[in-house]
Amino acid sequence: FKKQTRKSWDINRVLYQDDVSPADAISKWKGDFEEQEEDIEADEEEFLKRADFVDNSGLDSSVPIYGDCLDSWTQEAIAGLSDRFITAVFDKDGNVIQ
Amino acid sequence: MSTAKKQTIHFSGHNNFRRRLVLATLSGMPVRIDKIRSDDVEPGVKDYEVSFLRLLESITNGSVFEISYTGTTVVFKPGIIVGGSVTHNCPLSRGVGYFIEPLLLLAPFGKKALTATLRGITSHSLDPSPDSIRTSVFPVMQKFGIERQELKIIQRGATPLGGGEVMLHLPHLVLHPKTLHATTTPTISKIRGIAYSCRVSPASVNRLIDGAREELRATGCETFIFSDVARGDESGKSPGFGIVLVGETRPGFCISAESVAVAGSIPEDLGRETAKKLIEEISRAGVFGRNQLDMAIIFMILGSGDVGRLVIGKQNIDERFVTLARDIKKFWGVEMRLKEDDENENEMICTVKGVGFVSASKKIA
Numbered sequence: 494f495k496k497q498t499r500k501s502w503d504i505n506r507v508l509y510q511d512d513v514s515p516a517d518a519i520s521k522w523k524g525d526f527e528e529q530e531e532d533i534e535a536d537e538e539e540f541l542k543r544a545d546f547v548d549n550s551g552l553d554s555s556v557p558i559y560g561d562c563l564d565s566w567t568q569e570a571i572a573g574l575s576d577r578f579i580t581a582v583f584d585k586d587g588n589v590i591q
Numbered sequence: 592m593s594t595a596k597k598q599t600i601h602f603s604g605h606n607n608f609r610r611r612l613v614l615a616t617l618s619g620m621p622v623r624i625d626k627i628r629s630d631d632v633e634p635g636v637k638d639y640e641v642s643f644l645r646l647l648e649s650i651t652n653g654s655v656f657e658i659s660y661t662g663t664t665v666v667f668k669p670g671i672i673v674g675g676s677v678t679h680n681c682p683l684s685r686g687v688g689y690f691i692e693p694l695l696l697l698a699p700f701g702k703k704a705l706t707a708t709l710r711g712i713t714s715h716s717l718d719p720s721p722d723s724i725r726t727s728v729f730p731v732m733q734k735f736g737i738e739r740q741e742l743k744i745i746q747r748g749a750t751p752l753g754g755g756e757v758m759l760h761l762p763h764l765v766l767h768p769k770t771l772h773a774t775t776t777p778t779i780s781k782i783r784g785i786a787y788s789c790r791v792s793p794a795s796v797n798r799l800i801d802g803a804r805e806e807l808r809a810t811g812c813e814t815f816i817f818s819d820v821a822r823g824d825e826s827g828k829s830p831g832f833g834i835v836l837v838g839e840t841r842p843g844f845c846i847s848a849e850s851v852a853v854a855g856s857i858p859e860d861l862g863r864e865t866a867k868k869l870i871e872e873i874s875r876a877g878v879f880g881r882n883q884l885d886m887a888i889i890f891m892i893l894g895s896g897d898v899g900r901l902v903i904g905k906q907n908i909d910e911r912f913v914t915l916a917r918d919i920k921k922f923w924g925v926e927m928r929l930k931e932d933d934e935n936e937n938e939m940i941c942t943v944k945g946v947g948f949v950s951a952s953k954k955i956a
Contacts, residue, residue: 504908504929504939508916515913522908553608554717555692556849557881563867571809571870579780579841580811 599623599666600921607914608640610885612647613693616654616669617700617893617950618922625664635662639685646690649677650697650705672950674701674761678708683753686715691724691742691759696889698761699737699768700950705761713748713755714787714833716851719882721757722785722819722835727847731883734843735768735890747789747821749831749851756827766949767895771887773878774902774932774940777840782807782869784816784836786862789826795858796820799834802862807836810870834862836869846880848872876937877904885915888927892919894945901941902932908939923948 507518597619602611603626615622628634636658644667648654653670681687687709698705714720719728725742732740741760748755786799796818807814816836833851840846848868850861872880879887884907891899903912908929920926923946932938 508913508929509920509926511917515910515917518913519908519910552717553606553689555688555882555885556717556719557872559868559871562871563864566867566870568806568809571806572811574870574874575811577776577778577873577876578810578812579778 597621607918609643609693610915611918612667613696614918614922615667616647616651616672616697619669620922621666621668623664623666627663627665629663636665637684638682639689642682643690643693646679650674650694650701672697672701674698674703674705676706681709681711683712683751686712686718686720687755687757688715688718688720688724692719694759695728695732695761696886699763699765701764704764707759708756709759710756711748712750712753713744713757714831714851715750716853720833720835720849720851722787723847723849726783726835726837727845727880727883728886730843730845731879731886734771737763737765737768739763746825746827747787748827749789749829752828754827767945768890768893770894770897770899770945771891772900774900776876776878776902776935776938777842777844779812779838779873780841781839782812782814782836783839784834785819786816786834787819787821788832789821790830791832793820795832798858799832799862802859803834803836803866806863806866832858834865836865838869838873844878846872847882875904875906876935877902877907881907884912888915888943891943892923892925892946893948896945896947898942898944901943902938903941905937905939
């Protein structure tokens with residue numbers, strides 16, 4: 494698999510380039526974004542999500558379509574997101590202190 | 592905005608049909624939308640789009656729309672937003688949410704308070720349910736200083752026959768939305784939800800709640816899900832159930848996710864799936880979810896000439912966002928700037944300068 498060596502695009506440049514389709518604008522910008530991660534799986538995931546979005550906007554719906562990304566949310570993965578939540582603090586008997 | 596420029600703005604394709612008409616009405620600029628499903632087996636505007644045009648006509652004064660013979664071209668000349676009291680029968684192809692969303696953007700800039708009664712399907716998989724609008728879209732409006740909105744579900748109607756009814760009351764009229772400065776993503780302090788059903792066993796609601804709670808346990812966050820079982824007169828013609836989950840934060844931003852049952856849905860699985868959707872939405876960071884972003888950006892643009900700042904999750908900057916930015920530029924000629932957030936690499940700060948817009952209905956002639 495050949496690594497992408499595309500030049501990164503500034504989102505502010507592609508955002509208003511009317512000759513670049515919205516889908517291309519996002520992929521041009523993300524070209525740089527995904528390169529840093531060098532994660533093929535993430536690339537694929539990103540790709541799937543984008544494909545979903547085309548359908549979604551075609552139906553003029555504001556309800557997002559999730560696709561396969563939901564499968565990655567195992568209990569461990571959710572627990573790993575703990576910094577986004579204010580959680581209860583338990584004492585050693587399992588009672589809530591805070 | 593100068594009244595001199597009344598040049599027709601041109602769009603192609605049926606995408607973002609509602610949003611473009613809303614922006615046209617707000618800016619007072621006529622639009623022409625062509626190539627509407629021109630390559631489709633069934634070309635032209637759909638029944639719900641015509642229905643939306645009719646609704647737009649009934650809350651405005653002086654709006655004129657023309658649909659070409661083939662239905663693939665629509666010309667819309669917006670009038671003044673009036674508001675008042677309207678009753679609208681929504682087609683069964685879309686949910687009432689399809690019609691409520693644009694009303695929320697228009698009503699605060701009208702002449703009179705808006706009271707709309709909408710009949711049709713209240714829970715449709717393509718459109719936000721009234722519960723999700725009330726719990727996650729109303730808080731967005733409050734952030735812009737638009738308050739006291741009410742959305743009452745009189746009858747719940749599921750697909751395919753509908754028979755639901757909601758009453759939307761938007762009494763607060765403003766000159767400008769307030770400028771928003773939200774530069775940090777707040778943490779979720781509690782999770783709330785509503786599980787609802789009509790014409791099915793009330794046990795499905797509890798099963799929905801069980802499924803969602805089980806999945807959300809790993810977050811360690813306080814969770815409470817209300818149940819709402821529509822009985823007798825409260826339920827429409829078809830059976831159905833669904834769930835809305837909302838992650839609330841101390842500063843008042845709410846991120847939500849929802850699911851509606853289709854034939855053969857198992858309540859527990861639907862609850863679990865919705866919980867995962869909420870987690871996904873929260874993990875994307877930024878103060879607003881994807882279902883709220885459009886409204887937030889439009890209100891920021893309409894602001895009173897100040898610069899507003901908004902933190903957006905990088906993943907939420909998608910095609911929809913790009914088209915929104917381009918549409919806005921076409922109407923008002925303003926651009927927004929995105930810059931990397933130094934504190935979080937998954938976020939970007941969006942800077943928007945309000946256009947100092949004054950609705951045509953508020954101008955002294």
